[in-house]
Amino acid sequence: MKRILYFITITMVVSACGTSRNAATRASQYAPIYEEKPITLLVMPPINNSANVEAKDLLYTSISRPLIEAGYYVISPMLSMDILKAESAYDSEIFFDQNLEPFNRYFGADAVVFSVIDSWTKKGFGIETKIRYVIKSAYTNEIMFDRSCDLYLDLSINSGSGGILGAVVDLAASAITTAATDHIVAARKANYFILSDMPRGKYSPEYMQDQDVKAMQKEMSAVVK
């Protein structure tokens, strides 16, 4: 009995703290980040190819936090936006394939964060988004991070009450939730989901210690609650 308990305990510890050793590690997927070690990131306004006109602002105001929590210095989008607008640089499409060195000169950015919203729609009792995130070096223009994700934010409610009446109650509650839930939540979840794969930055205790962590696939789909 004692042996079994010890075995279970050790297994729990190993599974909780161990990092996956896989060919697709952060080191192999995001090598330029580990080489250049960017500190300061500039977030460009999202490129919105979706029919939802608000999606651009929703995403723009919520991209910085997951990057900051990953250990980077992110130039405040609120402040950079005014400058970008004044310099007629608010349309990211123009800069995606251009020389990004001016962003280093004016903002001190080491890398520039682009995002492309391809889809942002309500579907069933949730919100469906398709977003691509690309981070490029402000020194070499090289792509350092490129991930896209079909993310479905499931807003349905399951009260746990059984029977037909329970199902009707759940259906009604889900409809109310979907109508009332702000799309901000979807933007935040999408940002957090994808950007959680970023190698950790200078201010993270995991800085330059996460090379062996398993990386996400380049294109993926997920459902989040």
Add this chain to the structure above:
Amino acid sequence: MKKIILVTISAFLIMSCGTTTSLYYWGGNKKGTTAYENSAYKNYDKQTPESLCQLICIYEDMVKNPGGTRKMPPPGICAEYGYILLIPETAHIFSEYATSAQKKMLEGTDFTQKGKELLEMEIRLYPESIKFVKPLMEKLCDR
């Protein structure tokens, strides 16, 4: 038996160490989002005097009560807060529209002085911000 319990407790403690902890305090969490994100988006989307007053108080809370593992305001927050305080209309809007509780938070504050101090604080805490914040400070303080 005592040994087993001790090992099990230790295992749980180690496991809890592996959970994600925030590097910074963002004004508190509600339904998976933070007070800062909610308030910043509201103020960005449709700015009203009330949304501005609320955002100012969230900044004040984040700067005064830094938390998370780094125990300092997140990057950019001091710069944003300083920038807002240095906008000439801000002091007037705050004195007109802030609630009594909000006014109490910033009682006796010289908005211009505090704005400058916050921009300096951003550079002190995050030296890499100097390239961006210094020109901003010169522009705002020369008004």
